[in-house]
Amino acid sequence: xxxxxxxxxxxxxxxxxxxxxxxxxxxxxxxxxxxxxxxxxxxxxxxxxxxxxxxxxxxxxxxxxxxxxxxxxxxxxxxxxxxxxxxxxxxxxxxxxxxxxxxxxxxxxxxxxxxxxxxxxxxxxxxxxxxxxxxxxxxxxxx
Amino acid sequence: xxxxxxxxxxxxxxxxxxxxxxxxxxxxxxxxxxxxxxxxxxxxxxxxxxxxxxxxxxxxxxxxxxxxxxxxxxxxxxxxxxxxxxxxxxxxxxxxxxxxxxxxxxxxxxxxxxxxxxxxxxxxxxxxxxxxxxxxxxxxxxx
DNA sequence: TAATAATTGAAAATCGTTTTCAATTATTAT
DNA sequence: ATAATAATTGAAAACGATTTTCAATTATTA
Numbered sequence: 001x002x003x004x005x006x007x008x009x010x011x012x013x014x015x016x017x018x019x020x021x022x023x024x025x026x027x028x029x030x031x032x033x034x035x036x037x038x039x040x041x042x043x044x045x046x047x048x049x050x051x052x053x054x055x056x057x058x059x060x061x062x063x064x065x066x067x068x069x070x071x072x073x074x075x076x077x078x079x080x081x082x083x084x085x086x087x088x089x090x091x092x093x094x095x096x097x098x099x100x101x102x103x104x105x106x107x108x109x110x111x112x113x114x115x116x117x118x119x120x121x122x123x124x125x126x127x128x129x130x131x132x133x134x135x136x137x138x139x140x141x142x143x
Numbered sequence: 144x145x146x147x148x149x150x151x152x153x154x155x156x157x158x159x160x161x162x163x164x165x166x167x168x169x170x171x172x173x174x175x176x177x178x179x180x181x182x183x184x185x186x187x188x189x190x191x192x193x194x195x196x197x198x199x200x201x202x203x204x205x206x207x208x209x210x211x212x213x214x215x216x217x218x219x220x221x222x223x224x225x226x227x228x229x230x231x232x233x234x235x236x237x238x239x240x241x242x243x244x245x246x247x248x249x250x251x252x253x254x255x256x257x258x259x260x261x262x263x264x265x266x267x268x269x270x271x272x273x274x275x276x277x278x279x280x281x282x283x284x285x286x
Numbered sequence: 287t288a289a290t291a292a293t294t295g296a297a298a299a300t301c302g303t304t305t306t307c308a309a310t311t312a313t314t315a316t
Numbered sequence: 317a318t319a320a321t322a323a324t325t326g327a328a329a330a331c332g333a334t335t336t337t338c339a340a341t342t343a344t345t346a
Contacts, residue, residue: 018292018343039333054295059334079222079302080333097269106267112259116251117278124249126240128280132220135260137271161312161323182302197326202303222333223302 004085005031008070017064022046022053026061027085035103036074036082072096074134095133101142108135147228148174151213160207165189165196169204170228178246179217179225215239217277238276244285251278 005027013019029045030037037045043058062083065071072084074096084105088094094109117128148170156162172188173180180188186201205226208214215227217239227248231237237252260271 016292020293020343022294052295055333056296056335057294060293075218075220075222077218079218079224081222097263097267097271099269100272106269108259108263110259110262113276113278116254119253120240120251120278121280124240125283126242126249126278126280127286128240128278129243130279132275132277132279133256134275135256135263135269135271136273136275137269140268143270159323163312163324165325195326198302199304199327200325203324 002028002031004087008065011070012064012068015068021050022057023061025050025053026058027065030065030071030083030085033085034105036076036084036098036105037103038080038082042083074098095135097135097137099139099142100136101138104139104141106139145171145174147230151208154213155207155211158211164193165200166204168193168196169201170208173208173214173226173228176228177248179219179227179241179248180246181223181225185226217241238278240278240280242282242285243279244281247282247284249282 005024008027009019009024012023017023025046026042029042039055039058039062042062043053043055046053046058062071062073066073066083069091070086072086074082074084076082082103084096088107088109092109093111094107095111097106097108098104111131111133113131113133117131120126121128148167151170152162152167155166160166168189169185172185182198182201182205185205186196186198189196189201205214205216209216209226212234213229215229217225217227219225225246227239231250231252235252236254237250238254240249240251241247254274254276256274256276260274263269264271
């Protein structure tokens with residue numbers, strides 16, 4: 001179990017959650033991937049080591065991790081959910097560059113939308129509270 | 144039936160689609176809204192004038208309109224789909240400013256992501272083929 | 287070690303969406 | 317106009333992802 005996984009486990013314990021083998025394994029799968037993973041993907045990976053796990057447990061654990069801020073939930077264009085361990089300093093503003101071919105994800109954080117948002121607020125009267133940017137492309141390996 | 148609706152109807156006919164009252168009414172509902180609408184929203188609005196319509200017909204018509212490029216399909220953060228009549232010159236690059244409160248949508252097209260995309264390509268080796276930006280906020284009426 | 291409260295997995299339920307299929311309707315060639 | 321046709325329709329069933337229910341199990345605590 002990696003340092004990253006261990007730290008999250010400790011924090012979860014502090015927050016009153018019980019530490020179960022299922023939760024550890026789910027975190028490990030997330031930690032060992034630089035691709036976004038669907039609940040089913042995670043389920044299948046965990047089953048290799050822990051065949052008794054139920055898909056429900058994966059959903060429930062992802063919900064906890066998402067609410068606690070340890071993972072990012074992506075909504076893919078198809079509408080399906082995919083998850084990603086957060087690897088940037090806590091709460092830092094960032095976006096994702098996603099490979100359409102293999103799902104590999106790279107973070108970037110210099111989005112510089114503030115100016116555009118100001119313009120748009122002036123023009124439309126909308127107060128802008130958040131934004132999402134998703135860049136879609138192909139990673140070097142998939143080109 | 145508005146001009147906008149009429150023009151789309153004509154184009155659809157040219158493309159070999161039959162013109163049915165259901166399709167006209169669905170287009171009218173889209174045309175008369177500046178908010179994004181779910182299939183169920185559209186279904187309910189059309190039913191006021193045409194109670195026999197089936198939800199399937201709404202789905203099928205939306206699929207046709209989307210493929211033909213007359214409407215935008217949004218994937219909301221929840222993963223659900225919502226639709227919007229395109230109101231900008233054919234094919235023009237644009238994004239949406241969405242009111243989180245009422246769903247009102249305003250277009251903007253000066254996103255200027257080209258520079259950022261170049262930086263990121265240089266850094267990561269990803270080839271970027273498309274991007275989506277969604278600005279979330281509150282419209283003047285909802286503030 | 288015993289008491290407890292949280293967590294688990296199986297099964298059923300739910301929700302949006304898609305498929306199937308027979309009946310209907312818009313278009314066309316006459 | 318009318319008949320022939322191929323597309324479109326709506327009901328019902330099927331579907332896939334996600335959520336809920338519930339009794340049994342397990343991690344934690346005292």
